Amino acid sequence: MIKTIIFDFGDVFINLDKAATSREFNNCRVPELTTGLLDKNLQYEKGLISSEEFVGAYCSEFEHLEKEQVLKSWNAILVDFPKYRYEFLKKLSEEKDYKLILLSNTNEIHIDWVKENVPFFEDFQKCFDAFYLSHEINFRKPDTEIYKFVLEKHQLKPDECLFIDDTKENTNAAATLGIHTWNIEPTREDIIDLFIAKQDLF
Structure with missing residues (x-):
């Protein structure tokens, strides 16, 4: 029972629209996430790094990215x-x-x-x-x-x-x-x- x-x-x-985040990043000229960033995603989901560190990792990897672009792309999955x-x-x-x-x-x-x-x-x-x-x-x-x-x-x-x-x-x-x-x-x-x-x- x-x-x-x-x-x-x-x-x-x-x-959810699970493909939306990738589409948004593509629009921001981020064609593919590096292994390092994929690892950051997992760390972030476990709360092992802060939101500031998470966003900063993306902005460091792709210097043309701005914080708001990262947030918009990241939240695009949520419908x-x-x-x-x-x-x-x-x-x-x-x-x-x-x-x-x-x-x-x-x-x-x-x-x-x-x-x-x-x-x-x-x-x-x-x-x-x-x-x-x-x-x-x-x-x-x-x-x-x-x-x-x-x-x-x-x-x-x-x-x-x-x-x-x-x-x-x-x-x-x-x-x-x-x-x-x-x-x-x-x-x-x-x-x-x-x-x-x-x-x-x-």
């Missing part, structure tokens, strides 16, 4: 947060049938954009029993340590948890620990259909 539902954020609640998904979660939270946890690979610049552009974000956050962003806990998916962190922190049994994420690599990693998973396909599936899509678990 599922007692805890663990949600990803991007392409589960907020819509919109349909309110009906928040309303689904709010109802789920009010029913109190499940422990609700958010577990997302999210960095400071992205979450700042969300706070500024999603008027109901604070209420959305309050729907969860726990709200974990990778840059705040220094873990990121698909490393198994992030799932173990959540399981241990809340004394959860893996077979009583359902983890929902749009990235197969992330759900595969959770499944190795015995967690039930739903690798949601955002182009044809929606989180509001959770209890239909995974009715075998509920």
